[in-house]
Amino acid sequence: MPAFAPRSDTEGEAAAPGATPTWRACPEVPRELVRRSAPGMRYECARIKVPRDWAGGSGATAGPGAGETFEIALLRVRSDKQRNRIGSLLVNPGGPGGSGVDTAVYLSFGEQFGGLPDTILDRFDIVGFDPRGVARSSPVECIPDADLDASFGYDPDPRSQESFDGFVALSKRIGQGCGDKYGNQLPLYSTEQAARDMDAIRAAVGDDKLTYLGYSYGTLLGATYAQLFPQRVRALVLDGAVDPRQGLIAGSESQAKGFERAFGNLHRWCAANAARCPLAPDARAAVTSAIDKARVSPVRAADGREATAGWVFYAVISSLYTESGWQELARAINRLEEGNPDDVFRLADAYADRDDNGHYTNLFDANMAVNCADEEERPSLDRIRQLQSQWRQQYPLFGPALAVGLVSCTEWPGGSDPFPTGRADGAPPILVVGTTGDPATPYEQTPALAEMLGVGRVLTWEGEGHTAYPQTACITQAVDAYLIDLTVPVEGKRCPAR
Template sequence: MPTRPALRRCALVVLTVLTLTGCLAPRHQATAPTSAASSGTTDPALARFYDQVLEWTTCGEEQCADATVPLDWSDPEGDTIEIALRRIPASGGSPVGSLLVNPGGPGRSAIDSMSFFRQVVSRDVLAAYDLVAFDPRGVQHSAPVTCVDPAQLDALTAWVPDFSTDAGIAEAAARNGELGRACLERTGDLLGHVDTQSAARDMDVLRAALGDEALTYLGFSYGTELGATYAALFPERAGRLVLDGALDPTLDSGQVAAGQAAGFENALRAYVADCQTGAQCPLDGDVDAGLAAVSTLFDRVRANPLPTTSGRELTVSLAFSGVAAALYSQASWPVLTQAIGAAVDRGDGTALLQLADSYYGRNPDGTYSSNQNEAFSAITCLDDRPSADPAQMRADAEAIAQVAPTVGEFFSYGGASCAQWPVPAVPALESYAAPGAAPIVVVGTTNDPATPYAWAEQLAGQLSSGVLLTYEGEGHTAYGRSNRCVKDAVDTFLLTGEAPADGTRC
């Protein structure tokens, strides 16, 4: 999900946000780990976490519980935090284990996405496994990062930085620094411990507390980085892992930005070509002319933000977010055609603003459905700190513009996002090979805008046991939204452990 001035939000934007029901009795307890092999630790300081018994309460049609983990994994005897879980018991009545799920982000709430997982995970898998969603540390229901109020978040998402001068770059860095300081003031020490490696260590505690010898996991988008990190840290306990819409976790922020810029440019090109086959397309001429018309629209909105029926203006930052939101799924292309048409023909930014609001999780009453935007900034600035040197960022921006002339500007100058973040970044892992791990299925979509297909190829190659499954099509991620070939391959792997042949194409 793109933000200004950097884009590294690789989340599913088609998720239905749920209204959570209250948690009521009766209670249900998990089976406690019964051996060192299942708990996975011989460290006495960690035993209280690995050997904890989860207390499940009834939450509507589901069950919920909290697991305790260290705030700081380097100090397990210090403060603790709670990780929220939501469970759908196996419909078959005799679960073979738990299937942990993550929808991406970073910052997207898995607990609030349970309706999405009910739709995409097949009935056979739901019959065999307890489906368990958890919010990673810092996200929504698990010790959430808190930074600003909704009005301030509105201002941040609408803001249009000026990167044409050193002064403008410095202003962007300072403004993001102010956001970071607000996060630190409201969140406290947790802000320095919401990194992906800590979240992956939490997952191993969840595995043990759920009574599973090995982790079974389905992760989408950023959830693939979380899953790959788990495999790197705990290869001997990595069971049946499916990583769909893969990130290459060895890429730095600049490489991610360039890859996503090219991905969204290609997706926009595919959208324009499709649009021009219809009678109502507002983008005349050939595909290049259509892309030029989108660029002209961005320029027009940059100079003069468009009015909307809400009373809020559509800035160019919001206009691009609206376009990007619709490019995540081919099913949203007709909506994008209507939104662009209204903006081009009538100067009405309402529909594009609505798409942008759905992208950021903004409700019609001005509130936000989750803390996904703050959590995204907090997690990404801990995981990677890109160069903030103006000369380097300008060079990178020029390179990005070559591969993405229409949308490249929205992926540039990401170094300003974290330059003044108030907590230090976490050192990267040396390797993601995960030697000794069971087969790990990596799913890539050939024209995925947010996680380019090349990243799936790269991740599958880096994992010592990686198996590449390819969906030839459009959109972000494949399982549950593409075709029977992908569904059957993933289901067979989850149900039997039999991975598809490496290089299988669907």
């Protein structure tokens, strides 16, 4: 994920809750992100204030944040060719912790650059928002760069009790630092609170009903909105679905399965394309060997940074989000074997949102704050240790790390504010898009989310990587017809990989 832009678009006065925001031209945002604006596109920024706690309360019943506000940053993209405007398309890239402001900029460059089709850009304002706690929206900032370096670089499968205890101590230090800074306000960064902010955004942009495109965790935001405000939904596209009914443990195991399956696909591709994959014929053995070697003798970069087992592991994770990343990983592991870790760090840093100077955005500060606020289930350290051993047998490359990752919320302070997990009765059909080779939100979650909502319609892409729209003409045509004309794909529609 690219680095967030400097927060110049937070200048000026934020509109009070319920008030109409003042939009101002902000071409500096795309310039800071990608050095230019998209041709024929105008960029405007605004901020609105929202209650910190939508539950309210006063006096003795008041909760943390009662009467206080957060500021939410918005960016609106409008095409000079816009005709027959339908309204605004609100977008969220997931995470949690991803910037919707940045996403709106990237999507504005059109389909040939991986953005939205002209058919969408010509009919909608594209509105990106940074959810509460993220980037420009009252950001959560409480994890030092050094602790993030230590966390990402840590052994992904700490087998000895001493090594496991070291990771627990690091997680405790991170949690304590965030608890000391934010205290009992940490639960206010929950998904349900952010979904209620989305309705304030809908009102602020002047739409009677919400049209929304959410990726990955953004599908959870959209699903929560649909349950809270079913009558205010016009059209929701939920791409890379999260099943809200999974608890913390089930969700982590689902990802372990998804990444193992995606890596198996990479392994088979590599064996069949040896000329393009220097890890052939056995990519799994090559990657496992690279991680094992990094545990005892990490390769040192020219600047002294060591490619420990954790950094190699996160390079693997990063590469599985797109099919194009497979060849990048093969090259990175091959160069690591030759003594050059630069490509490993490039892949891992892209995942971690770490720049060349070793500075992180607040992506993972917000990620932990949201994930842990959402969860009532906090497994014990003994239970996590059991899962680590169990998942090592079932999902050898990814299972142990996903089990050990549960420690973060176990050691996170503050209470919880779980999101709803029910039907969206009264909402129109909601399009739920899934990719059969998706590692991060495995395909099984797509029909599960559609079934939970009761009004979900599944659209399947038989492809690789994380999320589908607008990857192929088949997916693009189906989603565009839904967003523009509210035409729902036929039941069971599947799109081929290419």
